[in-house]
Amino acid sequence: xxxxxxxxxxxxGGFRELGPLLGALxxxxxxxxxxxxxxxxxxxxxxxxGHRLTFGHWPGAVDAAxxxxxxxxxxxxxxxxxxxxxxxxTAGACLQGLFRNPLADPGLIGVSSGGAxxxxxxxATLGWLPGSGTGLLAVLHVPFWAMAGAMLTTFTVxxxxxIAGKTHISTLLLAGxxxxxxxxxxxxxxxxxxxxxxxxxxxxxxLGSLHTAGWQSFFIMLPFIGIxxxxxxxxxxxxxxxLLGEAEAYHLGFNTQLTKRVVVVLCALMxxxxxxxxxxxxxxxLVVPHLVRLLWGPDFRRLIPASALLGALxVLAADLxxxxxxxPAEVPIGVxxxxxxxxxxxxxxxxxxxxxxx
Amino acid sequence: xxSGKQISLTLGGRDILREAxxxxxxxxxxxxxxxxxxxxxxxLRILSGEWHPTRGQVLIEDEPLHSIPIRRLxxxxxxxxxxxxxxxxxxxxxxxxxxxxxHMRGGERPDDYTAARRALLQVDLQDREGDSYTALSGGEKQxxxxxxxxxxxxxxxxxxxxxxFLDEPTNNLDLSHQRTVFRVARSLARxxxxxxxxxxxxxxxxQVADEVLVLEEGRIALRGSPLAIASSPECERIFGVxxxxxxxxxxxxxxxxxxxx
Numbered sequence: 252x253x254x255x256x257x258x259x260x261x262x263x264g265g266f267r268e269l270g271p272l273l274g275a276l277x278x279x280x281x282x283x284x285x286x287x288x289x290x291x292x293x294x295x296x297x298x299x300x301g302h303r304l305t306f307g308h309w310p311g312a313v314d315a316a317x318x319x320x321x322x323x324x325x326x327x328x329x330x331x332x333x334x335x336x337x338x339x340x341t342a343g344a345c346l347q348g349l350f351r352n353p354l355a356d357p358g359l360i361g362v363s364s365g366g367a368x369x370x371x372x373x374x375a376t377l378g379w380l381p382g383s384g385t386g387l388l389a390v391l392h393v394p395f396w397a398m399a400g401a402m403l404t405t406f407t408v409x410x411x412x413x414i415a416g417k418t419h420i421s422t423l424l425l426a427g428x429x430x431x432x433x434x435x436x437x438x439x440x441x442x443x444x445x446x447x448x449x450x451x452x453x454x455x456x457x458l459g460s461l462h463t464a465g466w467q468s469f470f471i472m473l474p475f476i477g478i479x480x481x482x483x484x485x486x487x488x489x490x491x492x493x494l495l496g497e498a499e500a501y502h503l504g505f506n507t508q509l510t511k512r513v514v515v516v517l518c519a520l521m522x523x524x525x526x527x528x529x530x531x532x533x534x535x536x537l538v539v540p541h542l543v544r545l546l547w548g549p550d551f552r553r554l555i556p557a558s559a560l561l562g563a564l565x566v567l568a569a570d571l572x573x574x575x576x577x578x579p580a581e582v583p584i585g586v587x588x589x590x591x592x593x594x595x596x597x598x599x600x601x602x603x604x605x606x607x608x609x
Numbered sequence: 610x611x612s613g614k615q616i617s618l619t620l621g622g623r624d625i626l627r628e629a630x631x632x633x634x635x636x637x638x639x640x641x642x643x644x645x646x647x648x649x650x651x652x653l654r655i656l657s658g659e660w661h662p663t664r665g666q667v668l669i670e671d672e673p674l675h676s677i678p679i680r681r682l683x684x685x686x687x688x689x690x691x692x693x694x695x696x697x698x699x700x701x702x703x704x705x706x707x708x709x710x711x712h713m714r715g716g717e718r719p720d721d722y723t724a725a726r727r728a729l730l731q732v733d734l735q736d737r738e739g740d741s742y743t744a745l746s747g748g749e750k751q752x753x754x755x756x757x758x759x760x761x762x763x764x765x766x767x768x769x770x771x772x773x774f775l776d777e778p779t780n781n782l783d784l785s786h787q788r789t790v791f792r793v794a795r796s797l798a799r800x801x802x803x804x805x806x807x808x809x810x811x812x813x814x815x816q817v818a819d820e821v822l823v824l825e826e827g828r829i830a831l832r833g834s835p836l837a838i839a840s841s842p843e844c845e846r847i848f849g850v851x852x853x854x855x856x857x858x859x860x861x862x863x864x865x866x867x868x869x870x
Contacts, residue, residue, distance in 0.1 A: 351696065352696060353696060353697060488710055488713070491707060491710070492707055492710055494695055494696075494697050494699075495693055495695055495704075495707065496690070496693060496694070498654075498688075498690065499688075499690065499693060501658075501659055501679065502657065502659065502683065502686070502687060502688040503683050503707065503708070503710045503711055503761065504679055504681075504682060504684065504710060504711030505679065505680075505683070505710070506679050544697070544698070548698065548699070548700075548703075549697035549698060549699055550699070550703065552716075
């Protein structure tokens with residue numbers, strides 16, 4: 252029996268299972284630094300990392316071309332992949348808690364699409380909005396609208412799907428379909444009006460891609476992903492109680508209004524900034540928390556850190572696959588995650604068929 | 610003592626509750642009866658702080674309920690909903706431990722496990738603590754949630770007043786476990802807990818309660834001891850059925866049966 256030896260002897264807040272995840276993540280990151288059209292050796296990679304981390308005081312010379320490729324191209328891309336994975340998986344886990352439903356995924360319930368609507372409108376209007384043309388404002392323009400769009404949809408869907416204190420999975424998914432359709436049509440309209448170059452960019456973006464990831468996008472994404480990742484674990488016990496219901500969480504002594512607002516805002520920040528920079532990467536928020544629950548149970552004290560790490564691991568793996576499978580061309584990463592995620596989703600629906608009232 | 614003062618609730622232009630006033634005293638069991646839609650559950654939700662009344666207020670030890678920090682409230686007040694659902698595969702013990710949330714800082718301590726196991730013992734689920742919650746039957750799930758609220762109010766040694774609200778706690782339960790619920794309610798009352806329950810079965814209410822309130826269209830129409838309520842001719846009018854009181858040999862409890870028309 253699963254729980255027999257667990258309670259009492261082992262604290263669910265323990266981090267033992269995170270060790271292997273962290274090790275695998277490090278291994279994959281090193282592998283990623285070595286993989287690419289240009290061949291590099293592990294020793295060289297380590298030397299370049301040492302070189303950069305000591306600001307050039309590392310003994311031994313490094314090749315400038317290799318330095319540029321490993322440090323300026325591969326490194327930020329790996330970091331962005333990990334950040335995106337951690338963000339999507341954690342947002343998925345937390346939204347599932349809030350909606351009390353294991354099938355809530357930022358992509359399925361329309362949060363990502365809301366972000367997409369925000370960012371595509373921002374991209375389309377970039378240039379003729381006053382003050383949006385130059386400097387930091389221009390850089391933050393698209394992410395800002397993506398986050399606003401994601402936030403608005405999350406609140407709207409939450410309101411629509413809650414009937415008498417309960418979230419109905421059918422209403423939730425239908426609201427998601429509606430928002431996804433709206434996003435689809437807006438994206439379609441913008442595509443219709445675009446020239447060839449923009450068309451290609453938008454298409455890549457809707458399929459999800461990390462090929463534009465550089466240090467600049469990493470540093471812009473960092474606070475919008477890092478801060479939520481630091482704050483969300485504070486709500487782990489509240490989210491556990493939320494699984495029983497909002498009223499139950501209140502009776503168990505949690506400030507439900509605060510929890511709801513903070514979790515929605517933080518998840519929308521993470522999903523929005525991800526969408527703005529990397530487009531739509533589906534199913535990470537669904538698959539990762541599910542795997543974590545299968546392995547270590549549904550307790551949020553484990554779920555949040557483990558989802559963040561496993562999400563980082565899986566998106567990094569997917570990106571490595573996406574950029575090596577057909578090298579030197581790239582498969583959009585959203586295609587890879589959806590190819591794995593969609594069948595998994597079907598399997599979950601099949602398994603839960605009897606409990607679902609869709 | 611928890612007091613509801615002149616509580617009124619209007620939802621969508623409809624008066625759900627009209628100036629209901631009542632006191633819940635530690636050590637006493639109060640049963641709320643009434644026809645469907647009389648406002649029983651709404652009254653419970655307001656008294657427990659879950660809802661705000663349109664007019665009137667709720668006081669705990671003469672302090673307005675909503676001025677008490679939510680976490681502090683969670684330590685002295687628990688609520689068992691008619692139906693609680695949980696779609697995630699927690700173990701039975703983990704669900705009951707959720708009841709300890711308002712007492713925890715950081716993680717569970719041995720005390721919390723003791724309280725949770727004591728609660729499971731009271732509802733007859735001591736052998737099931739490792740089972741997955743989602744695999745349980747409806748009645749077993751209901752008992753797990755009962756254990757959860759028991760664990761929430763568990764504070765041996767501290768005799769401060771505590772409040773337990775039970776909304777139709779015997780739903781889904783077989784006869785023997787219905788009796789378990791009443792036994793648990795009585796033993797809590799002995800530990801200075803004020804128990805307030807909504808119930809449909811008049812005779813069960815007479816059996817368990819010290820005081821009975823009958824709601825009619827949001828108003829408290831009758832209140833008194835089980836004996837007084839059972840003897841009141843008003844009951845027939847409020848519930849809209851002809852009733853007859855019968856004597857049960859060996860029991861001092863009043864018993865009402867439906868009379869043939």
